[in-house]
Amino acid sequence: MARESTELTAAGQERRAVLYRMVMPDHICPYGLKSLDLLKRNGFDVEDHHLTSKAETETFKKQHGVETTPQTFIDGTRVGGNDDLRAWLGLEVHRKGEVTYTPVAMLFGMAAAMALAVGWGGFASTSIPSTVERFAAIAMCLLAVQKLRDVESFSTMFLNYDLLARRWVRYAYLYPFAEGAAGLLMLAGTAMWLSVPLASFIGLVGAASVIKAVYVDKRSLKCACVGGDSQVPLGPVSLAENLMMVAMAVWMAIKAWA
Template structure:
């Protein structure tokens, strides 16, 4: 384990950084470490490991398996993530959670901004009913893109909780295409007779599946809503996604009848 003195115990603002700078490889974490040290006010003594032999010799000499490596006051801090812990920019690994809502927050935030922008462009006003509809349909489309990047991985994670996919496995592979189709058509306001039933159906099945898995069976699962590699916990966010689709499946036909 690297030594981790606190920043308050430092005797100076100098650091030694050893990073790979080769003709065919420039270590990105080395650049990030250098940038972080400089932003923290350190004068960086930047040592380039320019060959594989130099890198291997350095790692053997300091009994480490990776580079870059940072030293402050002749004490090894470690790599880029160790530096972030050292500067208290994130908690130690043992205190870090495996789950994160960041992907979902990013998707919903961008979808909301796109919807507001479209509404402003179309109507000269951001706070319109159409903006709310676009927010949901664009969220569906972006979430579908996440799933379509690796359909097999998504479908595998989906099988952990979706009731229909457990009865008919191909549904897990079809689902992202259904969500994308409904999202795109609802964004365009086209073929409501097709998009609304699809959104209502997948939203209803999803909502029931999540309620059963999370609140009835009390299972702790990862949500496949942002793809198969997701660390988003299954629960409120996933349920909200399903309810948005369910709402749009009901609202779009009703709106068409009222117009």
């Protein structure tokens, strides 16, 4: 196995690798640094060659018939670039355009940590209901931030499936601001007359849109929930986001008017 080949040899000597990477006065290749780190962490004695100019880099690529650097050689055999090295070592390789739930998981994880931190810091109640309320409100704010980073890109992806935005395009541009406003108001515990109907409306429309696109039309789409460059597939997570907003709105309404 490739992973096993990184172990020390029977003689107790380290395996050797040769790495060629760009190290120029105005540019140090980040993938070269990653490859160097991977090799060292996997027990290799690295012969690190620097390509210090564009001319030297182009000459190297022409000599070896490759289009990119860095390039790693192990036991005289070319392994390839950083992704190729990761694969050779048996590590996960993230391909461009590959679907992933990681951004959503990280966002919700941070929202939960922030909700707990506020309680532990003595700024609010540490009860489970209060913590859940803060989590939902903070998650809405963080989701809105992801969309607001590039509203144009978000709106383009959103128009692929949102039922209201397809009828009224401006809604795609207003949505991130509405989500953020609802989250902030709920976090502050104020103006429930505005935040409750706002969250309920966008949550219900969003849920209906996901159900129609994914479960009725059986379309395979990317979700715009974490921005227009998202690789998160439209489906259960997207539906859960919208239902969370509706549930939060109902809960806050019950609290406010009980």
